[in-house]
Amino acid sequence: MIINFARIDDRLIHGQVTTVWVKKANAKRIIICSDEVAHDEIRKTLLKQAAPPGTKVNICEVDKAVKVYFNPVYENETVFYLFVNPTDVLRMVEQNVPIKTLNIGGMAYREGKTQITKAVSVGPEDIEAFRKLNEHGVKLELRVVDSDTPVDIMKKIEGLSSAQ
Template structure:
């Protein structure tokens, strides 16, 4: 299994992922790691309905996902992994799913959240989770679609905490 993109996007599978990222990274498989979606068959069905038939999609809760990276889908699969929140990505990393880069896509506005970019809003917990991932050596950048300019997290995070 070749890991071609690990992304935090609270919309999970949607147009930007399917129309921009999937062809850009040439992924043929998507893994969604989300406890809510994995346990809601209707929401899972709606999400899977928009994915091309040529793309394999697997949806796992965190407990199920712990064993997945050790038993790849296939040796030549190019996999895009999606998490809804930085906390989900950190939980997976601590559970043994190690990745070197993390793409931040969409994190919606909410109570106590500050604006990081046009599509990213984070609260203190999100910032803490991202800082922990950065301390673990993960290179984090915000980039909604591949043609957007990358916003490197290590530089921006210091500004947010100041």
């Protein structure tokens, strides 16, 4: 499997993803890797309907996504991985899926999270996952839209630590 693009965006497939990021990814298939979403039939149906024409969409649990990655049947398939959170990305990386660069686009604010940009809020589990991904050598670039200048999310996270 050829990973053309990997992105965290908790809205998953929406206007910006379908009009910009799918083109940038230049992949034949979007794979949404999330245990939570894989078990939500309504959300799965809506996400598949939102996909741009000609792009296949699969939604699966993280462990299944890992198995699919290593299945030789798909070795020439180009994919765009979409994630809801960095913990799921880390689970794949720790199982040797070679995600080299991760685009962080949207992580909504919720109770217990700290807003670090207009579009990204992180909680302790997110910070820990980003730190581990960084240790694994994954390039972590915060960029909501393609025209944004990429920002190293680790600088934002370290800024949180020094502010506390």
